[in-house]
Amino acid sequence: MESPCVLLCKGLLLTASLLICWSSPTTALSAKDMWFSAAEGAKVLLYIPTEAKDILSFSWYKGKDEHKNFTIAHYEKSTDLLTFGNKFSGKEEIYKDGSMMLQNISQEDTGIYTLEIFGTDNLHEITYVHLQVYKIVSKPYILLNHTRLNGRSATIFTCVSPDTGISMTWLFNYKPINVTKRITLSPGNQTLIVSPVWRVDSGIYLCEVSNSFSSKKSRPLALVMAYG
Numbered sequence: 001m002e003s004p005c006v007l008l009c010k011g012l013l014l015t016a017s018l019l020i021c022w023s024s025p026t027t028a029l030s031a032k033d034m035w036f037s038a039a040e041g042a043k044v045l046l047y048i049p050t051e052a053k054d055i056l057s058f059s060w061y062k063g064k065d066e067h068k069n070f071t072i073a074h075y076e077k078s079t080d081l082l083t084f085g086n087k088f089s090g091k092e093e094i095y096k097d098g099s100m101m102l103q104n105i106s107q108e109d110t111g112i113y114t115l116e117i118f119g120t121d122n123l124h125e126i127t128y129v130h131l132q133v134y135k136i137v138s139k140p141y142i143l144l145n146h147t148r149l150n151g152r153s154a155t156i157f158t159c160v161s162p163d164t165g166i167s168m169t170w171l172f173n174y175k176p177i178n179v180t181k182r183i184t185l186s187p188g189n190q191t192l193i194v195s196p197v198w199r200v201d202s203g204i205y206l207c208e209v210s211n212s213f214s215s216k217k218s219r220p221l222a223l224v225m226a227y228g
């Protein structure tokens with residue numbers, strides 16, 4: 001059933017060429033990409049503007065594939081029937097304007113969703129919806145180790161976080177700590193080593209973890225050096 005034009009476009013795998021290829025006057029298929037991002041645990045409404053004066057039917061698919069096997073849901077205007085496919089997970093809510101709400105999203109929801117709309121005037125639209133789910137970092141905590149390194153007193157602070165893909169920084173008395181000969185950071189900043197430890201090192205220590213979307217500080221940890 002596929003025209004040579006369609007095959008050529010699939011070979012090129014370019015949305016731009018899909019647009020050019022299908023813009024012949026007899027057909028009205030158009031493809032576009034849209035991007036959404038939201039935080040883990042939130043709900044996100046995937047609202048896709050359509051050119052259709054009236055929607056005749058639409059389908060949502062999981063992934064970048066308009067195949068029946070990947071159907072989340074299909075809506076048929078003439079019968080007003082919404083049917084769910086095998087990619088329906090239970091967290092989707094489908095609205096008659098073609099939009100889809102995802103509840104309580106998680107990392108696994110990151111990816112591409114495809115919306116295919118058939119409308120009046122022979123309209124056939126495909127939208128690839130790219131959803132990025134951001135992780136909110138959890139609160140880190142500090143482990144403290146008083147020890148000796150190369151015969152000198154040493155205090156090792158370790159910032160503990162279950163999260164990955166984060167950056168870590170340290171605060172001393174609520175200001176960014178300055179690295180010196182005595183105060184050093186491990187690569188990645190997970191540990192802060194003070195050696196030898198002096199009385200001036202008494203104060204409040206905190207570590208802060210962040211990703212591009214969120215950041216959290218540990219509880220303050222007070223270090224008291226009675227002598228040194």
Ligand SMILES: *[C@@H]1O[C@H](CO)[C@@H](O)[C@H](O)[C@H]1NC(C)=O
Nearest residue numbers: 065066067068069070071086
């Ligand atoms: C669709 O599912 C059927 C039955 O599970 C399978 O035989 C077929 O290969 C699948 N097609 C695709 C494109 O995944």
Ligand SMILES: *[C@@H]1O[C@H](CO)[C@@H](O)[C@H](O)[C@H]1NC(C)=O
Nearest residue numbers: 040041103104105106107108
């Ligand atoms: C949200 O999803 C997570 C897993 O992704 C689950 O542990 C949690 O119970 C869900 N919360 C609600 C309110 O459904």
Ligand SMILES: *[C@@H]1O[C@H](CO)[C@@H](O)[C@H](O)[C@H]1NC(C)=O
Nearest residue numbers: 143144145146147148149156
């Ligand atoms: C404290 O640090 C020293 C030196 O790195 C290490 O040998 C020791 O096992 C650490 N102790 C604890 C309780 O983590």
Ligand SMILES: *[C@@H]1O[C@H](CO)[C@@H](O)[C@H](O)[C@H]1NC(C)=O
Nearest residue numbers: 166167168169170177188189
């Ligand atoms: C380590 O900390 C320094 C400042 O203290 C910061 O500039 C740098 O980005 C941090 N590196 C990482 C990997 O978090």
Ligand SMILES: *[C@@H]1O[C@H](CO)[C@@H](O)[C@H](O)[C@H]1NC(C)=O
Nearest residue numbers: 171172173174175176177178
């Ligand atoms: C680090 O150095 C800057 C500039 O000298 C200073 O303003 C800041 O207070 C220092 N931070 C700490 C924690 O001492």
